[in-house]
Amino acid sequence: MNFWKSVFASLLGSIIFVGVLVIFIAFFVGIIVSAGDSEQVSNIKSKSILHLKFDTPIIERGNDQAFQIDLATFEPVVSLGLNNILADISKAGQDDKIEGIFLDITSIIASPSSVQDLRRALVEFKESGKWIVAYSEGYSQGGYYLASAADEVYLYPEGGLDFTGLSTELMFFKNMLDELEVDVQIVRGPDNKYKSAVEPFMYEKMSDPNREQLEVLLNGVWNKMLADMASSRDLTVESMGMTADSLSIRIAEDALELGFVDGLKYRDEVVDLLSAKIEMEEEKELSSGDPKKLRLVSLEKYHKTAPLKLGNASWDSDEVAVVYAVGEITGGEGDDETIGSERISKALRDARLNESVKAVVLRVNSPGGSALASDVIWRETQLIKAAGKPFVVSMGDLAASGGYYIAASADKIYANENTITGSIGVFGMIPNAEKMFNNKLGITFDRVQTNAHSGIMSITKPLDPESLKAINESVEDIYNDFTLLVAEGRGMSQMDVDQIAQGRVWTGTDAKRVGLVDEFGNLEDAIAEAAKMAGMETYNTLELPKFKDPFEELMKGLAGEVETARIVEELGMPSNYVEQLEDVRMLITEGDRIQARMPFYLNWSN
DSSP: OHHHHHHHHHHHHHHHHHHHHHHHHHHHHHHHHHHHHTTSOOOOOSSEEEEEOOOSOOBSSOOTTOOEEETTTTEEEOOOBHHHHHHHHHHHHTOTTEEEEEEEOSOOOSOHHHHHHHHHHHHHHHHTTOEEEEEEEEEOHHHHHHHTTSSEEEEEEEEEEOOOOOOOOOOOOHHHHHHHTOEEEEEEOTTOTTOGGGGGGTOSSOOHHHHHHHHHHHHHHHHHHHHHHHHHHTOOHHHHHHHHHTTOOOSHHHHHHTTSOSEEOOHHHHHHHHHHHTTOOSGGGOOTTOGGGSOEEEHHHHHTSOOOOOSOOOTTSOEEEEEEEESEEESSOEETTEEEHHHHHHHHHHHHHOTTEEEEEEEEEEOEEEHHHHHHHHHHHHHHHHTTOOEEEEEEEEEETHHHHTTTTOSEEEEOTTOEEEOOOOEEEEEEOHHIIIIISOOOOOOOOSSTTTTTTOTTSOOOHHHHHHHHHHHHHHHHHHHHHHHHHHTOOHHHHHHHOTTOEEEHHHHHHHTSOOEEOOHHHHHHHHHHHTTOSSOEEEEESOOOOHHHHHHHHHHHHHHHHHHHHHHTOOHHHHHHHHHHHHHHHSSOSEEEEOSSOOOOOO
16 A cells, blocks of 8 residues: 555656646746747837836847846846947937937946946937936936936936945955865965955955055046046036035935036926927827826837948948957856857857958957966967958956956957956965864865875865975966067067056056057947958948857856855845855866956946
8 A cells, every 4th residue: 555655646746747847848938939029120109219227237248039037027038238238329319210318217237337338329329419318216326427428317306316436345255264274375476466366365354555456446437437427517527526525415405406417306297308308299199297108118129120221231241250258267168158268269260260251359348267268269369360350359347367368469459448457467276175174074085196296286285385386386477478478469568568467457548558458449449440450341240159049048047046046045145245255166166276367356336
């Protein structure tokens, strides 16, 4: 009898499992079908207003075939890349059906360079003769920076405006490692005093060089923001700085009196203002504060409209290949959010061997990573130049350390003033967890080896002096190669490169001053320059590498979200700190121990 009970129980469990699996598959098939349906071209009526909200993170490169799921509502989430948004704002400026832009924004989830690109696009939109109205119940600092580009800026009467300046906070692990009895053995390139990625494992607070570079970095970004806002609002940089220092904006009326906004309005009043702007004169068209009667077109919907017929490039025109290198640099294949040396090298190789491609632009948005993987990618950039094709780099939010390594040999480098770049330096970290295993867990180790230094990278024993010396010499060699590579690529002496290297990061403004960047400009500027260098008047663009399978990426993303949520709940720690700790774990336990990466994490609050 017990046997049959077990059989029936197992059978019932199998039936339930299969049923759940079928429902799960059907659910995702429905989502895929929905995503496919959403790709139909949208029709836009005349007297429409482009409605920009920016309430989801802005990624570097949009994938029209990808789909994400909001786990709270199980609704598909559209992720538009910076490239999509900039192209759509430009298209709207030339679209007779779009009257203006309603910038309906509180904050923006993007780094300063991306926000700068968006702000520049809005300014260019106004130059087409169209208007922008900004409104919020409460502006964050980054949100206001973007909104300040509008012709009219309005704030809710009981709302607020955050204007206090920039700050950054670093997390240090030394005391935690001491408690665990884990010793992290660290090596850095010679005089790499600014290469502070190792400092959290050495100190309890910032070193003086690190504090110096961070102060310069933040002040550089903040001064650019102040200059842009002051110019748009007819204020002075000095007065805006004093406003931040004195916390002068405490209530909405303060923002109005100080000239930060043009009026205090309720949403229905802003809706009526927009109605008047598009001259909805017929009684049946009057909005009466009802936004549903306005022809507001979301960015997601506008993205699906047919492209305007501009220019004279045909389907068989020559091409500029745009290779996106986004994320940390690792060996292997990588994915759409990680620069895998194999995948990006193949993309560069495909561009070089494609006869239709006459020039190549490498779009870099990376804090760096594996020194070896960076060199593998760099080699492909050399082959492009050897093939006689112009090679131009466009830097996004970050092009630091390994990110600069793969960019250094370009014929021309473009960056924004707020791009973070440089960090020319190398470090290595080899953890020794022997005491933790022995004293905390009661685990001991014994070993057999064929040679004096077999198992040199073991995390269960300390490095002997000779091994440490060998690793240090290896790091110094890599740093020497790095600075020599930059010197040759930038037409500088290696000694001069060393003076601006040493692991130091720079804003785009300072990077141009010291010779690491050639021009200020965005991706479109870099593409236009590459085409000009290749002698092309008309051209198409070819984006590489091809995107990963969207279903596989979705499942991986869901698994990552679930795991992060579980750890956040257990540790009671903000999710960005948990993700940072996971990066640290991987850095000291997996992959290449010799790294060329940015010396700290920056979580921008906008």
